Amino acid sequence: MPMLDVKNIHKSFETTEVLKGISFSMEKEETKVIIGTSGTGKSTLLRCLNQLDPPDEGEVWLDGEELTNPSIDINRIRQKIGFVFQDFNLFNHLTALRNVSIGLEKVKQLNKEKARERAMDELKRVGLEKQINQYPAQLSGGQKQRVGIARALAMDPDIILFDEPTSALDPELIGDVLDVMKSLYGKVAMLIVTHEMGFARNVADEIIFMEGGVIVEKGPPKQMFQSPTKQRTKEFLGRIATLYGAE
Amino acid sequence: MRGLAVTIELTLLSMLCASTLAIMMAFGRSYGKQPLPFIALIYEKIFRGIPLIVIFILVYFGLAQIGILIDAFSAAIIGLALHSTAYQIQIYRSAINSIPEGQVIAAQSLGMSKLQAIRYILLPQMLRLSIPGWSNEFTIILKDTSIAIAIGVVELMRQGRYVIVREPSVALYILLVVALIYFIFVFTINRGLSYLEKRYHISGLEITKAR
Numbered sequence: 080m081p082m083l084d085v086k087n088i089h090k091s092f093e094t095t096e097v098l099k100g101i102s103f104s105m106e107k108e109e110t111k112v113i114i115g116t117s118g119t120g121k122s123t124l125l126r127c128l129n130q131l132d133p134p135d136e137g138e139v140w141l142d143g144e145e146l147t148n149p150s151i152d153i154n155r156i157r158q159k160i161g162f163v164f165q166d167f168n169l170f171n172h173l174t175a176l177r178n179v180s181i182g183l184e185k186v187k188q189l190n191k192e193k194a195r196e197r198a199m200d201e202l203k204r205v206g207l208e209k210q211i212n213q214y215p216a217q218l219s220g221g222q223k224q225r226v227g228i229a230r231a232l233a234m235d236p237d238i239i240l241f242d243e244p245t246s247a248l249d250p251e252l253i254g255d256v257l258d259v260m261k262s263l264y265g266k267v268a269m270l271i272v273t274h275e276m277g278f279a280r281n282v283a284d285e286i287i288f289m290e291g292g293v294i295v296e297k298g299p300p301k302q303m304f305q306s307p308t309k310q311r312t313k314e315f316l317g318r319i320a321t322l323y324g325a326e
Numbered sequence: 327m328r329g330l331a332v333t334i335e336l337t338l339l340s341m342l343c344a345s346t347l348a349i350m351m352a353f354g355r356s357y358g359k360q361p362l363p364f365i366a367l368i369y370e371k372i373f374r375g376i377p378l379i380v381i382f383i384l385v386y387f388g389l390a391q392i393g394i395l396i397d398a399f400s401a402a403i404i405g406l407a408l409h410s411t412a413y414q415i416q417i418y419r420s421a422i423n424s425i426p427e428g429q430v431i432a433a434q435s436l437g438m439s440k441l442q443a444i445r446y447i448l449l450p451q452m453l454r455l456s457i458p459g460w461s462n463e464f465t466i467i468l469k470d471t472s473i474a475i476a477i478g479v480v481e482l483m484r485q486g487r488y489v490i491v492r493e494p495s496v497a498l499y500i501l502l503v504v505a506l507i508y509f510i511f512v513f514t515i516n517r518g519l520s521y522l523e524k525r526y527h528i529s530g531l532e533i534t535k536a537r
């Protein structure tokens with residue numbers, strides 16, 4: 080049984096159907112990258128997984144529990160699903176350290192001292208031991224995003240969802256964040272929406288190409304980049320190579 | 327000198343009640359499930375439409391009518407609080423709405439309930455953002471209080487008690503009618519004004535664009 084099992088997800092906003100039957104699964108500690116054009120429903124899919132935007136139809140299973148079952152305690156489940164946002168969404172009134180420790184204190188019920196120690200470890204892990212007492216407004220974009228990753232990691236999630244984690248960053252800061260993500264490979268499952276094709280090619284176990292609310296094609300990076308079976312995949316990868324610089 | 331002490335006491339107590347109530351209603355309006363936003367909206371519309379003096383009288387005599395006897399001082403606190411709440415909701419609401427919703431979503435993604443997200447993430451930021459509006463409202467209450475005392479609201483109420491005792495059913499009826507007339511009057515004027523404001527705004531925009 081896979082760790083995460085997504086079965087036939089449908090989601091509409093008003094009259095437009097954004098997701099038209101998405102199915103895939105992930106094993107423990109696997110890394111998958113979702114690519115696709117803007118407005119194709121990638122963010123919507125991630126929000127459907129942790130039920131921030133519950134799907135209209137279909138099932139999401141994590142560790143043998145059905146998250147789409149309305150009677151489940153979703154707050155308990157969300158601890159197991161980290162979320163890293165494009166625009167960071169840090170808590171502006173808290174220091175980097177408190178941003179990471181607040182979930183441990185208020186959700187995991189750790190005492191202040193334990194939460195602090197754990198938060199410190201996570202911030203070290205993302206290379207921010209010097210910034211622990213700074214507020215989000217005093218951090219660079221790349222540092223903010225690394226706090227966001229540390230905040231997600233601290234909860235000991237089974238999987239972390241990344242929604243375009245480097246899209247809001249200046250080019251010279253992207254590398255630091257991608258390095259941190261690379262260092263997590265094989266330690267926690269990651270589902271990453273990104274346009275960073277170099278990263279996708281080098282790190283992902285599988286690439287999922289979405290368009291028009293469906294998965295057009297998925298496969299290991301080598302196959303996807305060198306011999307995609309679908310014409311649409313070929314076109315998209317060709318276009319993105321010219322847009323973001325081919326490698 | 328007694329008057330000053332009473333003013334300060336009245337101000338502090340009604341400010342405390344009004345702030346608490348207004349903060350709850352502001353969160354209800356922005357993040358609550360129906361019917362909470364609707365109730366808060368109706369409250370705001372009604373209590374912004376009724377003049378303070380009418381609220382005082384309604385509270386004092388209205389409560390007496392249904393058998394709750396309170397002293398004029400308490401009535402003044404309740405009246406001031408009810409009135410100020412309607413205005414303070416706006417202060418807190420604009421503070422809440424200026425905090426990006428993404429922070430609440432991030433908190434929920436960590437496993438916080440909506441209430442926890444409000445308590446630990448929104449509330450501390452909202453309070454800081456509300457300080458200017460809050461201190462402004464504070465001076466307004468202070469003024470209202472001293473006016474209430476100066477024109478003898480407390481005394482007025484004591485006198486009025488006799489009317490109520492003599493003609494109970496008629497008194498409340500008259501009060502409610504007066505309040506309703508006031509409300510409709512103020513409400514209509516407000517509506518008219520905000521309509522004008524909108525029209526003015528749009529035409530203003532056109533002018534700047536045309537240039």
Ligand SMILES: Nc1ncnc2c1ncn2[C@@H]1O[C@H](COP(=O)(O)OP(=O)(O)OP(=O)(O)O)[C@@H](O)[C@H]1O
Nearest residue numbers: 092093097115116117118119120121122123124243
């Ligand atoms: N809350 C919402 N209400 C209405 N429509 C929405 C909502 N959220 C998303 N949509 C619509 O759903 C479609 C898919 O949006 P989504 O953000 O999932 O795309 P995306 O693939 O993440 O795009 P991008 O690469 O720009 O982030 C868009 O057309 C968007 O306008």
Ligand SMILES: [Mg+2]
Nearest residue numbers: 121122123242
């Ligand atoms: Mg998106």
